[in-house]
Amino acid sequence: MRSILKYFNLLFIALFIISCSSDDSVDIDEQKPTISINYNEGFPQACEQLVRGETYTFKAQVSDNLALASYSLDLHHNFDHHTHDDQDVYCETEPIKAAVNPFIYMESFSIENAPTSYEINIVITIPNDIDTGDYHCAYSVTDETGWQSRTSIDIKII
Numbered sequence: 001m002r003s004i005l006k007y008f009n010l011l012f013i014a015l016f017i018i019s020c021s022s023d024d025s026v027d028i029d030e031q032k033p034t035i036s037i038n039y040n041e042g043f044p045q046a047c048e049q050l051v052r053g054e055t056y057t058f059k060a061q062v063s064d065n066l067a068l069a070s071y072s073l074d075l076h077h078n079f080d081h082h083t084h085d086d087q088d089v090y091c092e093t094e095p096i097k098a099a100v101n102p103f104i105y106m107e108s109f110s111i112e113n114a115p116t117s118y119e120i121n122i123v124i125t126i127p128n129d130i131d132t133g134d135y136h137c138a139y140s141v142t143d144e145t146g147w148q149s150r151t152s153i154d155i156k157i158i
Contacts, residue, residue, distance in 0.1 A: 029145040033064035037139070037153065041119075044137055046089035049156045052132065055125040060139045060151075067114035067144040073122055077102035078134040084152035091154040093134050103130035103157060114144055132157050 037045065043059045050056060058073055079097045083090075103126065111118050120139065138152040 027066070029066050029143065029147065031065045032147040032149045033062055033068060033141045033143045035139050035141050035149050035151045036061045037151070044153060044155050046153050047091035047155070048153075049158050050126055050135075051158055052126050052130060053128045055123060058120065058122045058124060058137070060120040061117070062120060062139075062141040063117040064141075064143040064147075065116065067116065068111045068118050069114070069142050069144045070108060070110050071118075071120050071139065071141045072108040073105065073120070074136075074138040074140070075103060075105040075124070076136055076138075077104070077131065078136050078154065079131070081134070084136065084138065084150070086151050089154065091134075091156070093154075097133065099131055101129060101131050103127060103135065126157060130157065 036042065037060045039061060041059050042061065043057060044050065062068060062071060077099050078093070079099050079102070081093055081096055105124060107122070109120075109122075120141075133156065135155050135157050136152050137155050138150060140148060140150045142148045
């Protein structure tokens with residue numbers, strides 16, 4: 001009986017070791033993509049003032065170790081002075097106020113052909129009739145395996 005138990009214990013240990021061994025043929029993505037507006041063409045920069053009625057090109061550089069899949073841009077008011085986790089620069093804010101006709105822009109886009117780097121390039125005209133004041137510009141990027149990164153910038157619409 002003891003020899004049978006020893007046999008099963010050895011068999012169990014062998015199966016455990018085999019099942020835990022690494023398979024070099026499977027690449028597991030463990031890195032989030034990155035987003036940067038910190039380059040000459042990156043727009044907008046922190047505390048930038050955008051003028052109603054004007055057209056702007058929103059640009060950010062995104063990259064990933066394997067393959068990019070999509071990105072989004074979210075422009076929304078910050079009349080309540082909320083923050084986002086990754087903001088490095090805080091701009092002087094106007095007094096808290098209620099939104100009457102705030103500008104809200106939320107769009108998602110696919111990135112074709114799964115590149116490892118890509119420049120986001122979105123042209124937006126700021127409507128003439130929206131509330132002026134404090135806003136956030138939030139970029140998001142997702143890679144093919146589902147990792148996501150975000151960055152948010154304080155801006156003003158005047």
